[in-house]
Amino acid sequence: MGGNGGGGTNAEKRPNELLGSWFVRSGWSKGELARQVNRRARQLGANHISTDTSRVRRWLDGENPREPIPRILSELFSERFGCVVAVEDLGLRAAHQAPSVSGVDLPWTGPQTVAQISEYSRSDLMLARRGFLGSSLALAAGPALIEPMQRWLVPTSLAQQEEPEPPASARRGGRLSKPELDLLESTTVMFRQWDAQCGGGLRRKAVVGQLHEVTDLLQEPQPAATTKRLFKVAAELAELAGWMSYDVGLQPTAQKYFVLALHASKEAGDKPLGSYILSSMSRQMIHLGRPDDALELIHLAQYGSRDCASPRTQSMLYAMEARAYANMGQPGKCKRAVRMAEDTFSDVHEWDDPDPDWIRFFSQAELYGENSHSYRDLAYVA
Structure with missing residues (x-):
């Protein structure tokens, strides 16, 4: 079962309408999607994956495949439509994520904020072209948007506020100097000036790329003060990526970046x-x-x-x-x-x-x- 990317049995499976909608709009046959999944799996070194048309039919019928299938499907549909199609947009569960966590309702914790920004910016960067889905993509609105955002007001726990400094032996490889931090912050200012002068479309990928690099730095051991400054840079870059996406009509992408920016700003205090x-x-x-x-x-x-x-x-x-x-x-x-x-x-x-x-x-x-x-x-x- 694992070799085919299956997710186990489920006596009450329901058709995956989200995945089905993306699949129908893609114009692919079940066999073509299976071949693309297998090809991408081999590129990732997941040689145990061997998908066929019957397996694709099971996914459409509601079976939840195991990793790395959800991530592969996210990448394939993103490339097909020219817009980030997240795992949850396909009605699938991402790895290491509770089934209830989807859309804009994300965990308000530092490590998960970094992971979410890293994954989303990586998916965005892999797109070979820019596309517009208009109203065919769903945005969060009403209580589904407002209620998760209200958690921005919840104070950060004392344990989160007072994280210990990493030992010197652990931070040698990743510790940033003050001039390097200053340069990161000045680069963010430069990107903002570019956006004001040229509009969102021309520099968006550069901003997303810089954001992804900052998340790499946040995954390395850093002093607490440095981590706060990096989260602030990440928040500003994610907001700018959101604004640039909004500017060129990528509304769901824009909203996702805004939400991630708010999470990063909370971590920055x-x-x-x-x-x-x-x-x-x-x-x-x-x-x-x-x-x-x-x-x-x-x-x-x-x-x-x-x-x-x-x-x-x-x-x-x-x-x-x-x-x-x-x-x-x-x-x-x-x-x-x-x-x-x-x-x-x-x-x-x-x-x-x-x-x-x-x-x-x-x-x-x-x-x-x-x-x-x-x-x-x-x-x-x-």
């Missing part, structure tokens, strides 16, 4: 950065016609960073709150949020700006532009 990531998720929900979800995300961002976000960041969050209210057709609340955004921005001092690079784009001109969008959206809804 950077609440203002987390609130900024939630604002990006909110902007995406407005674009997708779900202003109620957008408002929930913004309120979560505001509450989570209420005691630490700078006036510039708070002003940006109020401006996004106004956009959500505008798209919900609530003029009174929209105008109040616009006023709050403008009043809060009056506390920003351009000559003594302590804000990080990720929020410095939000100038007074940007504020007025955002508020203009709110009034425009309000006019359309009304």
